[in-house]
Amino acid sequence: MPRFMPAPQPEVSVAPTPSVAANPLFPFVLQLADTSLILAHRLSEWCGHGPILEQDLALANIALDLLGEARSYYQYAAELEGKGRTEDDLAYLRSAVEYRNPLLVEQPNGDFAHTIVRQFLFDNFHYELLKALKNGPDAQLAAIAEKSMKEATYHLKWSSEWMIRLGDGTPESRQRLDKALAVLWRYAGELTTPTPAETNLQELGLVPDYAALLPAMQAHLAHVLAEATVPMPTTPAFAQQGGKQGRHSEHLGYLLTELQYMQRTYPGLTW
C-alpha cells in the first residue's frame, strides 16, 4: 500500500477536536499506547549513557518491555479504529497534539535520579492499572495487561529499590532525588485524574476507576518513601495536566521529531 506524507499540521496550542472513532475504546487504547511508547523512547535515550553497564542494560530492558506493550496497544487501536491505519501509522505519522500520553512520561531524562523518580511514579500507577485491566471486561486489553503485568511488576521493584537507595544513599544522591521529586511530583496527579473522555468510559465500565487504584498506589508510595527516608510531598499532585487531551509540554515535539524522523523523511521505508 503506498504511503504518503500527511499534510503539515499547524502547531497550535489547543487540541484538535477528537475524530469520531468507530469504537469508544479506541482513544483510551491509543492513550495507553502513546504512554508506553513515549516512556520507552525516553528510556532508550539512556542506551550507551547509563551510569554503569548493569543499569544501562536495565534501562534498555525496561524500554524494550514498554515498546512491546505499546505495539500490542497500537495494533489493537488500529483494529478498533477500523480505518485501515496500521500500528506504524499511529506511532510514526501523528503530530504532537494528537498524542495522548500524560505529561509525566515525556519529561526529559535529566540525571539518573530524575529518570528513577519519573519511572517510579509511572510504575506505581502502571502496575495497579494493569492489575485492574487484567480483570476488566475487554478481553484483548485483559490479555495485553496479563502479559505486561510481569514486566511491570519487575519495573516497579527496580525503580522502588532505586528510590530507596538514592534517598537513603549519599548526601549527593539524596539531594538529586529530592530535586527530581520536587520537579516531577506535579505531573503525577494526571495519571489518576480522569479526562472527560475517560470518565465516560469509566461510567460504561470499560476503563478502571482510578479512584479505586489510589489506596494501593499511596500505600506503596508511602512505604518506599519511608524506606528511602524521604518525606511525602505535601503539594497537591494534580498541578500539571493536559497531556491526555493533547496539550503537551514543549518536550514532546522534540522527542517526536527524533522518534518519527525516519518515517517522515523516507515515507514507507522498511528494512
Add this chain to the structure above:
Amino acid sequence: MNQQEWPLWEVFIRSKQGLDHKHVGSLHAADAVMAVQNARDVYTRRLEGVSIWVVESKHIHASNPDEAAEFFDPAADKVYRHPTFYDVPDSIKHM
C-alpha cells in the same frame, strides 16, 4: 554515588530446574538485592536462567595459581581413579 565504592559480585545462574548453578560472570552492585537485580538484567535477558545466586567476590577464596603444580599435577598419572575399567552394558544410556 561513586561506582568505585561498589563491591564486586560473582553471579551464578541455574539454567534449568535440577541443574547446578553455574558461574556466569561478575558485576558491581551496592548491595545484595541490587546485585540480584543487576544479574537478572545482565545475565538472564535471553532466558538463560530460572534461579540466581550472587556472592560478594571478596568471600571467594581461590587456590593459588603458583601452587598449581603440587595441587593438580599429581592427579595426572592416577588413571585408576577414573571408573574407566568397566565394560558398560549396551542397555545403559547416558554414561
